[in-house]
Amino acid sequence: MFCGARTRTGGRCQRYPLAGKRRCLLHGGKSTGPRTVEGLSRTLSALWWGRKRYVEQRHSMGLPAAGGRPASIRSGEGGVDMVGRAMAAIDRELETLPTAEWPVGELTPAELLRET
């Protein structure tokens, strides 16, 4: 099995990965990844902002941005309301359970889960 990282010439890296790793030492095999909460936070922030820049750039050119969840499962924006579906499913499940006193106001159990 090879490292397989994409190379500048368009091929795949033919070196062997480091032991226990998936990449060779030239392609991140020595990386430990983020080791602190701050490091992970920086990494995720860079991912988020980089994606945002990419999407804005594509949209400014009038092009779609690849990736993201398909509209069919996105909640809001005309897609299927997954939260509403989940709440309805929870309500249905609760109907099948033995009844207990429900002292908390007018909200259904599913609504309470959503609020807290």
Ligand SMILES: [Zn+2]
């Ligand atoms: Zn490599």
